Amino acid sequence: MSSFRELIEQAAVNQCPRQFTLALKDTMNVVSGKWKLPIIAALFYQKNRFKDLLESLEGVTPRMLSKELKELEINGMIERTVNNHPPVLVAYKLTESGKNIITVIDAMIDWGLLHRKSEMEMI
Amino acid sequence: MSSFRELIEQAAVNQCPRQFTLALKDTMNVVSGKWKLPIIAALFYQKNRFKDLLESLEGVTPRMLSKELKELEINGMIERTVNNHPPVLVAYKLTESGKNIITVIDAMIDWGLLHRKSEMEMI
DNA sequence: AGACTTACTATACAAAAGTATATCGTTTAG
DNA sequence: CTAAACGATATACTTTTGTATAGTAAGTCT
Numbered sequence: 001m002s003s004f005r006e007l008i009e010q011a012a013v014n015q016c017p018r019q020f021t022l023a024l025k026d027t028m029n030v031v032s033g034k035w036k037l038p039i040i041a042a043l044f045y046q047k048n049r050f051k052d053l054l055e056s057l058e059g060v061t062p063r064m065l066s067k068e069l070k071e072l073e074i075n076g077m078i079e080r081t082v083n084n085h086p087p088v089l090v091a092y093k094l095t096e097s098g099k100n101i102i103t104v105i106d107a108m109i110d111w112g113l114l115h116r117k118s119e120m121e122m123i
Numbered sequence: 124m125s126s127f128r129e130l131i132e133q134a135a136v137n138q139c140p141r142q143f144t145l146a147l148k149d150t151m152n153v154v155s156g157k158w159k160l161p162i163i164a165a166l167f168y169q170k171n172r173f174k175d176l177l178e179s180l181e182g183v184t185p186r187m188l189s190k191e192l193k194e195l196e197i198n199g200m201i202e203r204t205v206n207n208h209p210p211v212l213v214a215y216k217l218t219e220s221g222k223n224i225i226t227v228i229d230a231m232i233d234w235g236l237l238h239r240k241s242e243m244e245m246i
Numbered sequence: 247a248g249a250c251t252t253a254c255t256a257t258a259c260a261a262a263a264g265t266a267t268a269t270c271g272t273t274t275a276g
Numbered sequence: 277c278t279a280a281a282c283g284a285t286a287t288a289c290t291t292t293t294g295t296a297t298a299g300t301a302a303g304t305c306t
Contacts, residue, residue: 002229002232002233002236003229004225004228004229004232005225005226005229008167008168008225014168014169015168016164016168019236020232020236022235022239023231023232023233023234023235023236023238023239024160024228024231024232024235025235026235026238026239027231027232027234027235027238028154028155028160028231031151032151032155033293033294034293034294035294037147037151041139044131045131045137045138045139046137049252049253050252050253050254051251051252051253054253059295061294061295061296061297062253062254062255063254063255063256063294063295063296064293064294064295065254066253066254066255067294076238076241076242076245089252089253090252090253090254096241097237097238097241097242100234100237100238101234102127102128102131103128103230103233103234104227104230104231104234105127105147106125106126106127106128106230107226107227107229107230107231108146108147108150108151108227108230109125109127109143109146109147109150110125110146110226111146111150111223111224111226111227112145112146112147112148112149112150113125113142113143113146114220114223115146115149115150115153115199115220115223116145116146116149118199118219118220119199119220122199156263156264157263157264158264172282172283173282173283173284174281174282174283177283182265184264184265184266184267185283185284185285186264186265186266186284186285186286187263187264187265188284189283189284189285190264210272210273210274210281210282211272211273211282211283212282212283213282213283213284
């Protein structure tokens with residue numbers, strides 16, 4: 001695994017290696033935006049259809065949902081499958097890579113909880 | 124620790140608990156934006172002064188740097204200390220919480236590298 | 247035939263984020 | 277006195293991101 005932390009601790013370098021920067025940018029790309037993480041979370045909770053998502057994600061418009069789903073698909077986070085036997089149904093699901101993003105989400109939740117706690121103690 | 128993953132695996136719930144959502148939002152807040160992570164990384168690399176940062180972060184304008192540093196300070200990520208003995212020098216440094224964000228950055232780099240690899244294999 | 251459902255797309259607009267360029271105030275150096 | 281360095285701030289602008297609202301196409305239900 002990567003460990004930017006180790007790099008920093010060694011202090012042998014004074015700039016983040018290029019491959020790390022690129023990897024980081026990729027990750028930022030798939031999680032940033034108002035609806036990306038909510039969509040991913042909803043997919044974890046088995047909301048697989050356009051309409052399910054539209055109803056689960058309070059406030060999202062079809063335009064945004066469609067746009068974000070497309071981007072997530074392009075980035076290899078989700079797969080779109082069309083069942084052609086009438087009624088035509090479309091299902092979205094997370095790819096393996098898409099499922100793995102949960103490691104990042106967990107790290108974010110962990111840090112967020114810790115940070116909230118330490119901010120509380122400040123007051 | 125949190126583990127959204129465990130929650131999902133239990134499948135006992137069908138919505139992300141409120142505290143997790145809030146923690147996640149907090150984290151997103153401190154990492155999103157074009158310059159937040161670059162600034163944090165530069166601080167890890169001991170660029171502590173306004174001018175150092177301005178030079179290290181290629182393309183940043185003083186306006187953006189100032190704005191982002193302020194936000195990071197408000198969010199308890201960095202501390203601004205003024206040394207009043209002339210010459211007046213200002214130093215920025217990461218708080219404990221700010222340093223801990225490296226766990227999130229590492230998770231992001233790890234996932235990003237893995238994802239790049241799996242996207243490569245697709246082609 | 248008309249209404250309803252699913253899965254979208256189109257157009258226009260508003261708000262947020264970021265950039266460009268210039269300037270400020272204090273201090274120190276020549 | 278003048279100029280340069282540091283740590284910013286001010287104003288105007290452009291780009292990106294997100295919202296509002298309406299409409300489309302293909303099928304199903306009554």
